[in-house]
Amino acid sequence: MNLPTINAPNRTRSHGRAASGDERRRVAVPRRSTKGPLDSDVDDPLAGSTSQSAASSPPRRVLSPAPLNTAATSPLSPDSGTSPIPDLPSKDFSYLLEPSAYHALPSTNIPQPFLNSPALPSLAGPLPDLLKTGHYRLAAISAARGLSTSVSPSDAPAIFELLHIRLACLCLLNEHAMAAQEAKLLGDLSSAFYRHPLTGAHLVPWELRVLSVRLAALGYGEWRKGIMGYYELAREARENVVKTETHAEKKLWKSRLRECGIRVANVLVEMGELEGAGRHLGTLSSAEGDSQDSREVLVMEALVWLRVGDLRASRRCVLAAAALPSSENESTSTLDSKVEGTLNALLRIAEGDYNAAVEAWTELHSMHQDDAMITQNLAVSLLYTGKISEARSLLTDLAGTTAPFHALTFNLCTVYELCTERSRDRKIALAERIAAREPSEVGWEMAAADFKL
Known part of the structure; x- marks a missing residue:
């Protein structure tokens, strides 16, 4: 818990003949009674467990031609529980490998202790190791270099894997605008070009498709576009729940349908x-x-x-x-x-009953002393009751024992601002201590905004 920081369309009058694209010329057509992709069912698709593997999907008929910017084939994951997609003739994906398509990551928003830390690995290190140690900025740079230098234009599996890593790392670094701009390279993922001509299976991994929906909404500034994208994925998941025969595949698609429903709620929250x-x-x-x-x-x-x-x-x-x-x-x-x-x-x-909140958090802290979320919420509640020294002690100990996260460093730096006029020195010292620690997979590098610098 962080400390509190807590168009009608223009109508123009026109004369003369209306253009064919004018919205006023559209006529409402009665819609057939159908069941929405997120509606409940007798065989409830929302009851599955979460899974991240990819699977095949049925063919769909598209009336429009394939877009210019399209992607290509990607084999199914070994744990998807489905048959592999038959090989396709080689396709050229060189438009995804242009170096100019990937932006340079700025380092001006990174505190110097992280840029000069001895724990900073070499960019030439293996990409899996960079991800495992939480060096997401270096992983994003490495993925972009791999796309532009070392991948064959016909190697669809490697291209989609590196592109997914690139976009996901940018999101973890809060570079959502940059990720949204680069995600436009994929074009329209609902196009028939992204379907296998024989099986109708989608050629792009499910995880990348889910991520691209949100980035498309960010890139075009249309949150409703994201909602419709998730409903389109949910429609496909519902169809596969009905068509698949094995229990493992049904469970997989049910979990994906449930995931789409939760992501729709997330978009609504981001919309306000x-x-x-x-x-x-x-x-x-x-x-x-x-x-x-x-x-x-x-x-x-x-x-x-x-x-x-x-x-x-x-x-x-x-x-x-x-x-x-x-x-x-x-x-x-x-x-x-x-x-x-x-x-x-x-x-x-x-x-507003902060004394009762302190008692509740204290009871939870006594039972779950290793839970960082409970500890930092207890510290914030103590701060609301005026017990600044106790709050500072809890947050300082927590910063030294757990993997750092935004709420922890932000709240601790706020306490520094309340306790001393030399808060900037304390913030820099905190950044140095965290940068000197052993990296972890939850993320090692932090931005200057995390320390209120």
Whole structure:
């Protein structure tokens, strides 16, 4: 929890004959009664578990010709549970390998301790090692170099893998605008060009398609474009749930359909449509399915209503999540109790009862001392009650024992600003300590904004 930082269209009058593209010339056609891609079903597609593997999909008929900017084939992952796609004749993907298509990453927003750290590896190191140690900026640079220098224009699997790494690393570095610009290289992924001519399977890995939907919405400044993109993916997932025969494939596509529904809610939150996001999550949590999946959606819905300020709706979601049958797995039950306690503590903060919030976080901290989220929320609650020294001690110890994250460094630097006039020196010293630590896969390099520099 961070410290609080908390068009109608122009109508013009025209005379004369209206152009054929004029929106006024469009005539509404009665729509056939169909079931939406996110609607519940007898065989509920929202009840699966999350999976990240790729799978084949059915052919779809496209009336428009293939776009100029298109991508090509990609083999299925070994764990997808589906048959491999037959080989295609070699295609030229050189338009994805142009060096000018990939931007240079700026280093001006990186504190000097990270640029001069002895823990900084060589750019020539293996790309998997860069990803494993959380050096996402170097991994993004390495992926772009691989695309422009060492990949054959006909090697579709390698091209799509490197492009996915490049775009994902840019997002992890908060360079979303740059990632959105580079994602435009893919063009229209719903084109028939991206389908296998024999099997109809999509040639681009599922994970890259999901990422490109959000980046397309960012790149064109149209959040509704992202929502429609997720609904298109959900339609395909629903079709595959019906057509696939093995249990593993059904479970895979059900989890993908559920993922699309959650991502629609995420887009609504980014649009500022919090109430719409809450109502949408309510439709997902009410669908019949696995109790653990329903509990996760209810937790998301509770957090959304907390942001709206509707404490009654948030409490209703917390109670509904607690009423669901618990898992027989002991670790899962412990996790559920921690999540329920966390939501109750957040409700105390939303009510403005910071003393009660401190008691709730303290009780959780005594049971889960290694949980960084609980510790930093306890520190922030102590700060609200005027106990700055205790809050500073908790945050300082946490920065020395856990992998750093934005909320931790931001809140600790805020405490420095409240405690001393030489806060900049303290912030730089904190950046030096974190840069000297052993890298981890959660991300090593941090931006100057994380330290309020």
